[in-house]
Amino acid sequence: MIPEGIGGWIRRRARSSSEHPAIVFQRREITYGELAERVDRLAAGLQGLGVAAGDRVAYLGSNHPSFVETLFAAGRLGAIMVPLNTRLAPAELGYMLGDSAPRVLVSGAEHETTAVAAAEDRDLIRVVVGVPESAPGAGVLDYDGVLRDADRDALVPASTTLDDPALIIYTSGTTGRPKGAVLSHGAITWNAVNVLADYDLTSTDRALMISPLFHVASLGMGCLPVLLKGATVLLEERFVPGDALRSIESLRATAISGVPTTFQLMTEDPAWATTDISSLRLLTCGGSAVPARVREAYEARGLAFSGGYGMTETSPGVTMLPAWHSVDHAGSSGLAHFFTRYRIRADDGTLAAPGRPGEIEVSGPNVFSGYWRNPEATEQAFTPDGWFRTGDVGIADEDGFLTISDRLKDMIISGGENVYSAEVEQAVMTIEGVTGVAVVGMPHERWGEVPHAVVTLAPGRTLDPEELVARLSLLLARYKVPRTLEIVTELPRTASGKVRKHELRRRAEDRA
Structure with a gap:
């Protein structure tokens, strides 16, 4: 049976x-x-x-x-x-x-x-x-x-049955103790079906898996849809930029998925310019928007990114941005997956009109069953009519393209004005030499909070607060521009690549 x-x-x-071949691992094929x-x-x-x-x-x-x-x-x-x-x-x-x-x-x-x-x-x-x-x-x-x-x-x-639990995947714990998200057989299946409906994946594709499979994006958006389709998973034990490039060339990979940092690191590897990546046709990237210079590096070699938005509790896909919209909708997370819906809930409890921010709520067969042995958290995670509350702030345009503004908990309120750190971070990333940034609220006697930027720089680059203010004042309202700047060698991150902003907030409080 x-x-x-x-x-x-x-x-x-x-x-x-x-x-x-179902899997290729260390050059050995498993049919x-x-x-x-x-x-x-x-x-x-x-x-x-x-x-x-x-x-x-x-x-x-x-x-x-x-x-x-x-x-x-x-x-x-x-x-x-x-x-x-x-x-x-x-x-x-x-x-x-x-x-x-x-x-x-x-x-x-x-x-x-x-x-x-x-x-x-x-x-x-x-x-x-x-x-x-x-x-x-x-x-x-x-x-x-x-x-x-x-x-x-x-x-x-x-x-x-499809209603039975198949996976317990623990959330990153950026807001406290990790919670075990229970994903049913049906949620996993429907997520894979969404991927196959929205991406041009065929049974002859050879998909390079460079991200850890314990991460729901690598598993749900990469490995499982590939196996459901009958294509081939080229499984890398761990991500090393040079090794990934060699595998693309030698194994003739046709698809690869990752986060912006992985794609950026490959472009910075000495082998980038000489590696034959002509076999690639599908690039999918999640976690955050692809920086313009990274996107342009791949576009120069004839490749475009498909982006998307999701989370553990949605198995994980919510939206996808087709590659052909990667330029005209740059910064957007795209449209709802084929069998999934989202809506935007404004602060006053009404559904937000296009162009207005609010909390993203999700419905669909790929949404999780609840948190393992945590009925209170499960109840809080859903609206009375059964939509999952993501805790993310988003804006939808007239055509349904979603742009992620921020996490609700990451909102900075400065002098009564809402500052969405994702918007500020995108502006900081336009400064030459900046390789990473996180913006958090720093306590301020007059304004309550002001934006504080924590930045990583390319080797040999420098940046001082005055330069930061001068550059961002051309892009952002004054109250959004970070008042203080901290240069670090590395941003603290979770395994899925999310910045541990609670750590940065504690450090900002100590500096205030």
Whole structure:
């Protein structure tokens, strides 16, 4: 029996594309037929360890085929996969393990020390990927051994439905303790269908995955739609600009997705000018708007970006900006995905007219089910009529193109005027030599708050407050121009690339 949920995807695809490569990892091809066999064996192995429908299976590791296998094997059993952020400290991971209470933790050998610390004193089974069978310690199982010893014929798949939970993905925690967003089989499926409806992805595409799969954008907008379509995932263990460029050339990648920083770093790599990237035809970028100079560097080589907006709770796609609108709607996050809707709610509770800012609310089959074991947060996340409240401020034009203004919590109120930091950040990024910026509110005796800019610069570049004010005064109203400037070597970021603005606010308060 092939289950209705995502656990049946690979077995269904193998029926028609058995010999087609599903994953290429470290130059080794895994066909859909081979992947289906491995998924079934792993599902049987996990079932032998006691994993059943509703149980959680956590994963801690870099990009590896075992991540994909664990996801689909858990889906075969009706279990729920919990991808863990490898960049977190053991204490943070320990909180997530305590909250989700997985029966099994699968971890890569390179993260074994962290896994041991995070799983300390927790009642779970640990399985290690990428080590000889003799290497794991007492009570720790070898992933390859679990696969090899499993009896596929003994597998009893669960009767999952699209309403059943498939993933728990923890939010970045920029506003406090991370919350586990529960994504159903249906939410994941419909998000992938949205991607296939809105992007020109074909079964012959070879999509380079350079972002970590534990990040919902890489998984939901990249890996899963590619596998649903029967195309090929070119899986990079981690992002290194030069390695990514070499993979594009040698593996003839046709598609790549990432965040603005990854695309910028590739243009700054010494190999950028000499690497053959002529095979590329699809560039998708999320997280924030692509800086003009990065966009222009790719346009000079005949490529245009498709952008978009989304978040963990929407699996993650909400809007997409087609490549052919990347210039005339630069800075916009685009139109609603095919089967998804958004609306803008003004401060007074009414629906905002085009051109007026308000909170973005989302409805569609890709919206999450709620927060894991947190009914209060779930209730607060939805409107009375069932739309998800994103907490983001946006503006829609007459044609439905959405522009993200800011997070509600990032709004700066200076002298009674609202300052949206995203607008100020975009202006600062136009200054030559600026490579990154975050704008937060700094306490001010007279105005309540004033904008404070934290900036990173290219090597050899300088910028002083007077120059900043002079340049931005030509672009922004006076009250929006940062009064103070801090130069840093690196902005603090979460694993998904979001700036940890709460840290910068604390530093700004200390400076005030």
